[in-house]
Amino acid sequence: LAKTTQPISMDSYEGQEVNITCSHNNIATNDYITWYQQFPSQGPRFIIQGYKTKVTNEVASLFIPADRKSSTLSLPRVSLSDTAVYYCLVGDPYITGGGNKLTFGTGTQLKVEL
Amino acid sequence: DTGVSQDPRHKITKRGQNVTFRCDPISEHNRLYWYRQTLGQGPEFLTYFQNEAQLEKSRLLSDRFSAERPKGSFSTLEIQRTEQGDSAMYLCASSLSISGGAADTQYFGPGTRLTVL
Numbered sequence: 001l002a003k004t005t006q007p008i009s010m011d012s013y014e015g016q017e018v019n020i021t022c023s024h025n026n027i028a029t030n031d032y033i034t035w036y037q038q039f040p041s042q043g044p045r046f047i048i049q050g051y052k053t054k055v056t057n058e059v060a061s062l063f064i065p066a067d068r069k070s071s072t073l074s075l076p077r078v079s080l081s082d083t084a085v086y087y088c089l090v091g092d093p094y095i096t097g098g099g100n101k102l103t104f105g106t107g108t109q110l111k112v113e114l
Numbered sequence: 115d116t117g118v119s120q121d122p123r124h125k126i127t128k129r130g131q132n133v134t135f136r137c138d139p140i141s142e143h144n145r146l147y148w149y150r151q152t153l154g155q156g157p158e159f160l161t162y163f164q165n166e167a168q169l170e171k172s173r174l175l176s177d178r179f180s181a182e183r184p185k186g187s188f189s190t191l192e193i194q195r196t197e198q199g200d201s202a203m204y205l206c207a208s209s210l211s212i213s214g215g216a217a218d219t220q221y222f223g224p225g226t227r228l229t230v231l
Contacts, residue, residue, distance in 0.1 A: 032217035043118075043205050043222025044157065087156055091217050102147065104156030 004088050009109040018075045020108050022088035025069050030092035033064060033071045038085045038107070047086075048073070075110075083112045116140060118223035120206050126229045127196055134192045135226045139208030145218060146189050148181055149205040151225070157205055163189060164211065196230045203227050 005023040012018045024033070032051050036044035048055055050062040050071070061074040075082060085107040119138045127133050139146050144165050149157035160179065161171045165186040178196075183189040193200055203225040209218035 034217060034219065036220075041203075041225070041227075043207065043225050044220075045222065046219050049217065049219060085156075102149075102159040102162070104158075106154070107156050 004090055004105045006086075006088060006105060006108045008106065009111070011111050011113065012078055013113055014079055015077050018078050018082075018110060018112075020073045020075075020086055020110070021070055022073070023070045024088070024090045027068050027090055028092065031068075031090045032092065033062065033068075034089045034091070035060070035062065035071075035073045036087045036089065036104070038087065044087060044104070078110075078112045080112050080114070083110060085109050118206055118208050118221050120204075120223040120226050122226055123224060124227050124229075126231065128231050129198060130195055132192065132194045133196060133228065134190050135204055135206075135228075137189045137191070137206030137208075137223060139188070139206070140210075140221055141187075143208035143210045143221070144186070145209045145211045146183055147207040147209075147220060148189070148191050149207065151203045151205055152201075160191075193228075196228075198230045201228055201230045 032049055034049040035047040037047050038044040048057055048060045048062045050064050052064050055062045063072040087104045087107040089104060091101045118140060121136045125133055147162040148160040150160055151157045159172050160175055161181050162169055163183040166183050178194045181189060181191045205222055205225045207220040207222045209220045211218055
């Protein structure tokens with residue numbers, strides 16, 4: 001079971017780059033890494049997904065080292081509206097290992113201030 | 115709006131009553147998931163469907179919980195004889211699973227907040 005570990009909380013200021021790291025030491029060969037963002041009283045929202053190396057989209061970058069035992073979500077120039085909880089989720093297209101792999105961890109509460 | 119919708123958004127019930135929630139996924143999505151989330155915790159997997167087949171149910175899930183997806187479209191989650199410990203946000207998500215593709219991108223609904231008095 002690819003358990004994930006993230007920092008409980010992080011603080012930042014507007015305009016700064018924020019990097020949130022997730023550890024997943026038991027990641028399996030077929031597993032992808034997906035990051036979600038959640039605001040209070042809303043469902044999680046997909047941010048980015050990757051398998052290895054670096055992935056970038058219009059809102060974030062995802063860095064995955066060669067051993068894939070960790071991943072780092074990078075948010076460039078954060079704003080107050082990026083204050084949210086961020087979750088990393090590890091799993092494969094066939095949900096090998098069962099639905100327990102779909103259980104999110106406690107996530108990282110990011111607080112952005114002026 | 116073509117996203118995932120859930121109904122009702124809020125439900126208050128008395129202990130011992132039965133409740134049913136509905137989820138309407140994104141229309142072309144073949145997978146549908148139910149999660150439960152309590153304050154300060156991440157979503158906890160309950161069950162998921164591929165089309166109309168319920169492929170897995172969490173071992174932690176009480177027999178009082180049942181879910182259906184009769185025609186592979188919308189789904190219902192029923193909780194019988196509710197208990198105060200059932201108070202939580204119930205989230206539904208859907209995804210399009212493509213054979214040989216990357217892991218699913220799940221699209222979540224707004225959730226149904228259940229309060230059991």
